[in-house]
Amino acid sequence: MKKVNRNKSTSPSTVSTANIMSIYSKSDLELFSSYSHEQVHIYDKLCSSISSSCEIAYCTSEGITICVPQTYQRQLSSSQNLSSSSSLSSIVVARIEYPFESNDQINSVSTKSTSSFIFEKLKDKYLSRLYEAYKHRPTSLSSFDRFLCNDTIKYKGFRRCLFSPFDIRLNQGQSILATITCAHEVFIYEIISSSKRFFLSQSSNLKIDLTKLLFENIQLENYLQDTNSEDDYRLLYFHLTSHILWNQTGTLLFQLQYSGHIIIWKFYGSTILNEKSLSIIDTKINKPLTMIWNEQAQLLLIIGKENQRVFIKLDQMKLFPININHHNDYMNTEYTQLIQWNRNTLLLVESKINYCLIYTILTDENQPSTYNCNQVDYRILPSPIVGFQEEQYSSSFLNHISILIGCEDGSIHCLIISRESPLTIVDMKLVTSGQMKSCSRKPLLLRHFNLSSNELLLARIFYSPIVAPNVKFGFVLCTLHRWLSSTVKSTENIIENFLERIDIPLWRSFDEVAILLNEITHSTNQNYQIKKQTNQNVLFLQRVCRLCSLLNNTKQIEIYENQLLKIYRYQFWTILNSLFSKMMNKLTPIELLIYRICSNDQQIYSSTLFMCPMCNTSLTMLADDLLFSTCSNKHMWPRCCRTLLPLSFDSAQKCSLCDRTIILIDTNNKNYSNFLQYKDHELNILFSSICTFCM
Numbered sequence: 001m002k003k004v005n006r007n008k009s010t011s012p013s014t015v016s017t018a019n020i021m022s023i024y025s026k027s028d029l030e031l032f033s034s035y036s037h038e039q040v041h042i043y044d045k046l047c048s049s050i051s052s053s054c055e056i057a058y059c060t061s062e063g064i065t066i067c068v069p070q071t072y073q074r075q076l077s078s079s080q081n082l083s084s085s086s087s088l089s090s091i092v093v094a095r096i097e098y099p100f101e102s103n104d105q106i107n108s109v110s111t112k113s114t115s116s117f118i119f120e121k122l123k124d125k126y127l128s129r130l131y132e133a134y135k136h137r138p139t140s141l142s143s144f145d146r147f148l149c150n151d152t153i154k155y156k157g158f159r160r161c162l163f164s165p166f167d168i169r170l171n172q173g174q175s176i177l178a179t180i181t182c183a184h185e186v187f188i189y190e191i192i193s194s195s196k197r198f199f200l201s202q203s204s205n206l207k208i209d210l211t212k213l214l215f216e217n218i219q220l221e222n223y224l225q226d227t228n229s230e231d232d233y234r235l236l237y238f239h240l241t242s243h244i245l246w247n248q249t250g251t252l253l254f255q256l257q258y259s260g261h262i263i264i265w266k267f268y269g270s271t272i273l274n275e276k277s278l279s280i281i282d283t284k285i286n287k288p289l290t291m292i293w294n295e296q297a298q299l300l301l302i303i304g305k306e307n308q309r310v311f312i313k314l315d316q317m318k319l320f321p322i323n324i325n326h327h328n329d330y331m332n333t334e335y336t337q338l339i340q341w342n343r344n345t346l347l348l349v350e351s352k353i354n355y356c357l358i359y360t361i362l363t364d365e366n367q368p369s370t371y372n373c374n375q376v377d378y379r380i381l382p383s384p385i386v387g388f389q390e391e392q393y394s395s396s397f398l399n400h401i402s403i404l405i406g407c408e409d410g411s412i413h414c415l416i417i418s419r420e421s422p423l424t425i426v427d428m429k430l431v432t433s434g435q436m437k438s439c440s441r442k443p444l445l446l447r448h449f450n451l452s453s454n455e456l457l458l459a460r461i462f463y464s465p466i467v468a469p470n471v472k473f474g475f476v477l478c479t480l481h482r483w484l485s486s487t488v489k490s491t492e493n494i495i496e497n498f499l500e501r502i503d504i505p506l507w508r509s510f511d512e513v514a515i516l517l518n519e520i521t522h523s524t525n526q527n528y529q530i531k532k533q534t535n536q537n538v539l540f541l542q543r544v545c546r547l548c549s550l551l552n553n554t555k556q557i558e559i560y561e562n563q564l565l566k567i568y569r570y571q572f573w574t575i576l577n578s579l580f581s582k583m584m585n586k587l588t589p590i591e592l593l594i595y596r597i598c599s600n601d602q603q604i605y606s607s608t609l610f611m612c613p614m615c616n617t618s619l620t621m622l623a624d625d626l627l628f629s630t631c632s633n634k635h636m637w638p639r640c641c642r643t644l645l646p647l648s649f650d651s652a653q654k655c656s657l658c659d660r661t662i663i664l665i666d667t668n669n670k671n672y673s674n675f676l677q678y679k680d681h682e683l684n685i686l687f688s689s690i691c692t693f694c695m
């Protein structure tokens with residue numbers, strides 16, 4: 001077991017009650033929704049991730065499962081939904097299968113898989129040379145080394161998945177999922193958004209095989225150098241990935257290899273920007289354990305066995321050693337958090353089985369590139385730690401750092417660390433136990449957990465073993481709970497909170513929308529009237545419009561939608577005017593019509609470009625009603641909320657984030673040839689698959 005130095009002056013928690021956590025009598029978290037149908041293997045780690053649109057993905061050796069709570073009401077089925085409230089507890093599910101599964105053998109990966117293809121290449125050219133280095137370390141024949149020898153093809157499924165925090169509006173409303181397969185390859189998927197999933201045959205796209213791309217774009221000889229160092233057998237693992245991380249904006253992906261190499265990819269959405277000029281840094285750490293990124297300090301910390309720690313400073317793309325000033329404890333770090341505590345102090349939190357340790361990493365005032373790491377304190381948890389989450393929203397107004405610690409027994413603890421000097425653990429309290437009254441499966445082991453983007457929902461992935469001799473299978477249970485639900489009480493209260501948060505755009509509030517829809521569906525009082533508000537900016541009106549559609553309030557929704565579209569029309573005209581006011585004679589007839597609709601809100605537009613599909617007379621658009629157009633026989637046709645033109649059947653699409661129909665403009669559509677020149681900049685909203693009400 002762990003060696004604990006109790007006499008060290010830096011550790012104030014000696015043999016005292018401080019280490020015995022204070023047990024609060026807390027009730028269960030409120031269950032929001034759950035999904036549990038699958039049998040999984042006992043060794044599946046069930047690593048999970050939650051996207052900004054509240055999709056929860058978890059990995060098994062069968063593939064990746066993605067669940068979502070419902071976030072909008074379908075117009076066709078909304079009346080049924082209101083009557084059968086239980087329909088919300090089931091979760092929509094998408095599934096990703098390992099793409100290189102072979103057909104002929106059960107439980108195997110095809111030899112066409114990227115990792116076995118590259119390993120064959122490595123073996124042919126370098127194995128004899130690298131084996132010389134490998135021979136010096138015969139003791140390290142771990143299961144991983146055996147994996148290298150001959151049975152790459154026995155593994156399938158996924159080990160790890162991580163949603164990109166990239167702004168989904170810039171990626172057509174689809175979220176991006178980076179994955180590590182069981183064969184240690186990295187694949188980047190695009191997850192089709194929930195509104196589109198029902199209209200397309202697939203729920204995900206494999207966008208990039210990053211492992212393959214890496215080997216197509218590097219000179220292998222530069223990395224597999226011929227040296228006499230006995231550590232060089234690690235280069236055999238050069239193609240295998242152990243860890244991935246996104247930066248806070250999803251524009252950088254860090255790929256950590258078993259050989260200790262860090263590969264830095266620049267992303268824009270699901271497009272890679274640096275295929276040729278890759279950054280590859282050798283940390284010289286063999287089989288690194290984990291890494292962690294701090295956005296504020298722009299530092300990447302890589303952690304190896306026996307307290308090896310190095311920094312990579314992103315601005316210099318260089319490696320910086322960290323001086324370790326505490327005793328080596330020989331236990332492997334599994335999970336970490338790295339938080340900027342003050343200008344020259346970083347707080348490092350590490351988990352080692354059921355120990356949670358905190359360290360400071362100090363920059364030397366005189367030598368800014370020298371870092372000193374000291375252990376400050378530790379706590380013992382009741383069972384092995386399965387992850388950390390920093391509570392950023394809920395602790396931002398308090399003068400402390402709040403880190404949630406999840407344990408295998410299902411309990412979640414809150415570690416509170418002071419923001420003011422001295423840096424210490426102020427408290428650790430039990431937030432919730434692992435018990436769930438509504439769940440019949442027992443026992444439950446927590447495998448992983450995540451907080452949603454606004455920290456209103458907690459996603460937990462449990463494993464429930466089948467208790468029988470020689471059975472190595474069990475069930476996976478993915479649950480969503482209301483987090484901090486005590487701060488929000490009645491339906492009115494939830495609605496008011498939703499309308500007040502006008503600093504957060506709607507597309508970032510899927511957890512709020514899910515809670516709101518759940519509350520409205522279960523509430524008996526459907527007569528909520530939106531009070532008149534003086535502050536009517538676009539973000540507020542977007543929230544009001546979504547609320548009206550969830551409440552099925554058709555009278556109010558038209559008023560608010562028109563208000564929002566009038567603001568949009570003015571903003572749109574400002575852009576069009578700056579781009580085209582001097583070249584209006586060059587615009588196509590459709591472009592000119594859009595320009596005119598936006599420019600003067602006093603007129604009535606009747607155009608022969610758009611005819612009534614019923615009676616084939618021209619459609620009239622009034623300046624005061626931006627939602628509908630009418631023909632002379634009083635047929636009403638909806639207008640697109642982006643182009644403000646009448647919708648037509650042949651070029652329509654669903655908004656990726658709601659159920660609304662908008663005009664689809666192909667990038668080779670000659671009717672929009674002038675607008676298309678600005679499709680990636682000023683006029684990008686016109687060519688996105690997201691509507692004005694979700695932008």
Ligand SMILES: [Zn+2]
Binds near residue numbers: 612613632634635
């Ligand atoms: Zn008509």
Ligand SMILES: [Zn+2]
Binds near residue numbers: 659
């Ligand atoms: Zn929309």
